Amino acid sequence: MSMSAPVATDPGWQSRLRNAPQQLRSQAKIEQAVDAADRLLSRGGANAVTTTRVAAEAGIAVGTIYRYFPDKEALFDALAARCLARFESLMDALVEQSRTEKWADPVGMLFDVYTDLYRTDASLRAIWFGGLLSENLRVADRAHKRVMAQGLRHILVAQDIASDAPELATVCHAAMLASDAITQEAFRTSDSGDSALMAEAKTMLRSYVASINERFTPA
Structure with a gap:
């Protein structure tokens, strides 16, 4: 990548x-x-x-x-940390892009970009689905999801989907947790991802984003 x-x-x-x-x-x-x-x-x-x-x-x-490196597990930790950094770098780029472009389908666009990382990175799949995550990295992954949720919050505001509010942080965290769980399940047994499951995920997330728009209607 x-x-x-x-x-x-x-x-x-x-x-x-x-x-x-x-x-x-x-x-x-x-x-x-x-x-x-x-x-x-x-x-x-x-x-x-x-x-x-x-x-x-x-x-x-x-x-x-x-x-x-004291052991090969430390190498796996380094690889996993790099995977998280790639996701966060991509989110930073998308946040900047969202401020200058209007997206017809933000959910579909974001979901496809991130599932493409799973599809193209064999090491990412091996670490997450092969039992190679240490407890330290599980903690780091939870913090990572909050960073990603903050990026999503910026995107929803930039795309005029939601007005910013403290409660939006929890809403975006929930969306990120749901998206991540389904994405991982889609790639757990297939390197290319379960297309039917991912299509359902996008349908579900579009409905959730529509509800966010109703609850946090921009002024």
Whole structure:
């Protein structure tokens, strides 16, 4: 995927490192290692990811891997943190876009953009559906959903669907939780996603957004 963020900028992930990177060269080696783990996970699943294989794939010494990552679970944590950062970067871009464009079908547009990330990123699917999420990342994921909900709130206001109000934060959080749960179920057993389930999700979310418009009618 084109949108990515440096994995070591995530404080929850960085706490899993043996040593925090202090130089750009060290940061680059961490990125190399995580990129290598990403490729291995995409090609062969969780069992294909070992520190030895990651080192060989990245072209760096095994000792360098161990210098920063105590175990392969820490590599999975870094990959998951990068996935969350990609979603948030995409949401930031969509918020800016929503301020200059009028969308005919905001729900369909947003839902399709995000399901495309699941469809095109094998590592994302492997981490979320392969039992690779640590408890730290489950906590981070809950915080991530609130960040995404805040982005949705900005979009609804920018698109003149809702006037801003404190209660809108909870409404958008509920929408994000529902959307995320159905999306994950749609991709749990199919790399391309269950198209019928996703179509129903869009129908449901359009109705919810219509109710938001009634409750928070812009002035």
